[in-house]
Amino acid sequence: MVNFLIFGPPGSGKGTQSVRLAEKFNLLHLSTGDMLRAEITAGTALGKKMSLIMSKGELVPDEVVIEMIAHKIDHSKGSAGFLFDGFPRTVAQTISLEKMLNERGMKIDQMLVLDVDHDELVKRLIARAELSGRPDDKDPAVIENRIDVYKEKTEPIINYCNEKGLYQPVKGMGTIDDIFKRLNDYMKKLV
Numbered sequence: 001m002v003n004f005l006i007f008g009p010p011g012s013g014k015g016t017q018s019v020r021l022a023e024k025f026n027l028l029h030l031s032t033g034d035m036l037r038a039e040i041t042a043g044t045a046l047g048k049k050m051s052l053i054m055s056k057g058e059l060v061p062d063e064v065v066i067e068m069i070a071h072k073i074d075h076s077k078g079s080a081g082f083l084f085d086g087f088p089r090t091v092a093q094t095i096s097l098e099k100m101l102n103e104r105g106m107k108i109d110q111m112l113v114l115d116v117d118h119d120e121l122v123k124r125l126i127a128r129a130e131l132s133g134r135p136d137d138k139d140p141a142v143i144e145n146r147i148d149v150y151k152e153k154t155e156p157i158i159n160y161c162n163e164k165g166l167y168q169p170v171k172g173m174g175t176i177d178d179i180f181k182r183l184n185d186y187m188k189k190l191v
């Protein structure tokens with residue numbers, strides 16, 4: 001099993017690239033954002049509780065996403081590894097993920113971080129709002145808050161992973177195909 005974190009601020013293209021990379025390398029794509037939105041769409045009690053937090057651009061509690069991921073890891077079969085997208089988002093989530101993987105004889109093998117300019121992020125998210133209908137993409141203040149939350153709570157994971165030799169920055173500007181090729185070139189060395 002080879003396990004990757006795909007990392008970067010909101011709008012950096014993690015989701016788009018993850019779908020393609022998961023298919024190419026037979027990885028299971030695990031997006032906590034998608035899982036949470038599925039709960040909201042299904043109208044579950046958890047979804048109802050989380051939707052307000054998400055609409056403000058804040059992070060849902062660590063234990064909620066950790067439990068979701070643990071469940072997926074234990075109910076998956078047949079993939080060459082996992083591609084974690086939008087998870088972990090805090091150092092505490094990272095430590096939990098490492099523990100979960102270690103207990104199952106696995107580890108985080110690489111963290112790929114998409115670097116994208118701030119103005120480009122905002123532009124992409126506003127454009128995406130038209131198609132996705134995601135409420136957290138519609139409001140510029142919520143977009144800015146998500147980017148701030150990323151810097152404050154999520155970016156410290158880069159240092160944490162860098163110290164373990166897992167950090168790989170990737171240029172996230174250019175066409176979707178260009179970025180896919182760059183990510184692909186790093187990943188194929190490990191899969």
Ligand code: ADP
Pocket residue numbers: 009010011014032033034036053054055057058059060061062065085086087088089090093136146
């Ligand atoms: P984006 O990368 O565009 O912000 P996501 O789909 O990854 O989109 O996440 C949408 C929202 O879901 C986040 O703003 C946050 O409220 C919540 N969320 C997703 N993943 C996590 C996580 N690992 N920890 C806490 N909150 C999360």
